[in-house]
Amino acid sequence: MDRTTLLGICLLVIVITAGIAASGATNIQTTVTKPTGDTIEKMQKVQDEATARKNQPGGYPSPSTGGKYHTRLVLLGTTGGVTWYPGTDRASSSSALVVGDTLYIIDLGQGSTSRLSEAFNPGHPLVGQEMGSTSTFLEKARALFFSHLHQDHIADYPSLLLIGPGAGLGTRTDPATGVVSIVPLVVIGPADRGMCEIDRSHYLDRGGTIVYTDSADPALVTPTPGTRLMTSLIWQAYAQTINDMTLDNAYRDFTKLVEVREIGGTGPGDISFPVPEVDLANGTTCAPMDPFEVYRDENVVVTAALVDHHQVFPTFAYRFDTDDGSVVFSGDTGPDTRGNLQKLGEGADILVHEVIDRAWIDQRMGFPDEDTPAYALKTHLLTSHTTIDMVGSVARDCRVDTLVLNHIVPGNTPTSHLLQAQHNFTGRLIIGEDLMEIGVGKPSW
Ligand SMILES: [Zn+2]
Numbered sequence: 540m541d542r543t544t545l546l547g548i549c550l551l552v553i554v555i556t557a558g559i560a561a562s563g564a565t566n567i568q569t570t571v572t573k574p575t576g577d578t579i580e581k582m583q584k585v586q587d588e589a590t591a592r593k594n595q596p597g598g599y600p601s602p603s604t605g606g607k608y609h610t611r612l613v614l615l616g617t618t619g620g621v622t623w624y625p626g627t628d629r630a631s632s633s634s635a636l637v638v639g640d641t642l643y644i645i646d647l648g649q650g651s652t653s654r655l656s657e658a659f660n661p662g663h664p665l666v667g668q669e670m671g672s673t674s675t676f677l678e679k680a681r682a683l684f685f686s687h688l689h690q691d692h693i694a695d696y697p698s699l700l701l702i703g704p705g706a707g708l709g710t711r712t713d714p715a716t717g718v719v720s721i722v723p724l725v726v727i728g729p730a731d732r733g734m735c736e737i738d739r740s741h742y743l744d745r746g747g748t749i750v751y752t753d754s755a756d757p758a759l760v761t762p763t764p765g766t767r768l769m770t771s772l773i774w775q776a777y778a779q780t781i782n783d784m785t786l787d788n789a790y791r792d793f794t795k796l797v798e799v800r801e802i803g804g805t806g807p808g809d810i811s812f813p814v815p816e817v818d819l820a821n822g823t824t825c826a827p828m829d830p831f832e833v834y835r836d837e838n839v840v841v842t843a844a845l846v847d848h849h850q851v852f853p854t855f856a857y858r859f860d861t862d863d864g865s866v867v868f869s870g871d872t873g874p875d876t877r878g879n880l881q882k883l884g885e886g887a888d889i890l891v892h893e894v895i896d897r898a899w900i901d902q903r904m905g906f907p908d909e910d911t912p913a914y915a916l917k918t919h920l921l922t923s924h925t926t927i928d929m930v931g932s933v934a935r936d937c938r939v940d941t942l943v944l945n946h947i948v949p950g951n952t953p954t955s956h957l958l959q960a961q962h963n964f965t966g967r968l969i970i971g972e973d974l975m976e977i978g979v980g981k982p983s984w
């Protein structure tokens with residue numbers, strides 16, 4: 540999908556946005572009244588009915604179904620692309636791996652920080668918890684991994700950086716003393732790749748503008764900022780509110796709450812990246828390579844490998860090995876990773892893999908002539924993503940037990956289409972839904 544898709548769907552987004560704005564205007568509550576016993580009873584009924592609906596086949600699964608496992612995969616956002624699809628409330632690409640009480644987050648697409656709160660920030664006045672309690676759930680988040688820097692994987696990163704400080708981001712509370720200290724969230728993602736994609740959609744011929752970062756330091760002027768500069772620029776863009784919060788509202792230093800480690804960067808703490816032979820000028824972005832380690836602590840060892848999301852370079856798949864089992868996240872990729880995903884995923888318990896619906900692409904784009912922007916976009920969609928009918932073969936070749944579909948594009952793909960993922964795969968197929976929990980390994984209690 541990605542940035543070229545914006546051209547084709549901007550009208551739709553404008554229409555949707557206008558609709559949201561119009562409907563929002565009529566929903567503003569101007570008075571607040573304390574709920575009576577009757578009201579609370581009615582609200583509880585509505586909530587119970589919603590929960591029951593979610594537990595029905597075809598509804599959302601209960602977030603508690605994986606609660607008996609020490610290690611759990613929690614899907615936070617299960618679609619992708621540069622839009623909000625009509626008729627679905629899937630958030631965009633994001634997952635959490637929970638080991639014991641510790642969270643590892645993979646990507647943060649649009650809507651996913653709200654899902655984080657829904658999944659890990661329990662407590663509601665209608666179900667017995669105290670009203671007005673302070674959120675600290677982000678104290679459990681240890682590290683965040685970006686597969687690549689497209690907006691459907693990072694759009695909620697500003698929300699995490701801006702709102703997270705009010706929910707425990709980058710801090711730990713000593714349970715014995717109550718003293719809060721700073722333990723930054725580790726943020727791992729690609730470094731600046733240094734060059735833009737080839738202009739296959741003739742954007743510059745049509746008078747398009749390339750956006751550069753702005754700095755007096757030439758080293759910081761780039762059209763392709765990496766994870767560290769992106770983080771710094773978010774703080775700069777929102778400097779007014781950040782400074783208000785620290786100077787006037789006693790918040791901690793926002794810039795100390797995360798610690799960025801770039802894969803392929805040269806800064807302190809960065810992760811060296813054994814770059815294989817790639818030919819970016821010709822769009823070859825995924826040469827064969829062995830997996831390499833990017834992170835390790837007492838719960839997980841995380842390895843990565845390049846996958847094929849041309850022309851984007853680099854795009855990483857990640858593998859998390861725990862005592863309970865292994866989970867692999869494909870990131871955005873076409874089906875042919877020159878064996879990289881198969882090496883990384885070999886024998887894992889769970890493969891979380893992106894899919895795109897070929898029928899939707901054909902219906903939407905038809906069969907355009909070569910050397911047109913539409914042809915470039917269709918080629919991109921079909922080869923830098925994995926069609927549903929191809930993903931089963933990928934899972935089979937990775938020899939995984941379970942295939943979980945995420946980054947489902949479009950977000951409202953019919954289930955009948957998604958079931959094509961079972962083609963060539965004899966293991967367990969799970970069609971991902973936001974807030975679905977999947978246990979890893981054996982139940983612990
Ligand atoms: Zn994506």
Ligand SMILES: [Zn+2]
Nearest residue numbers: 541689848871
């Ligand atoms: Zn992408």
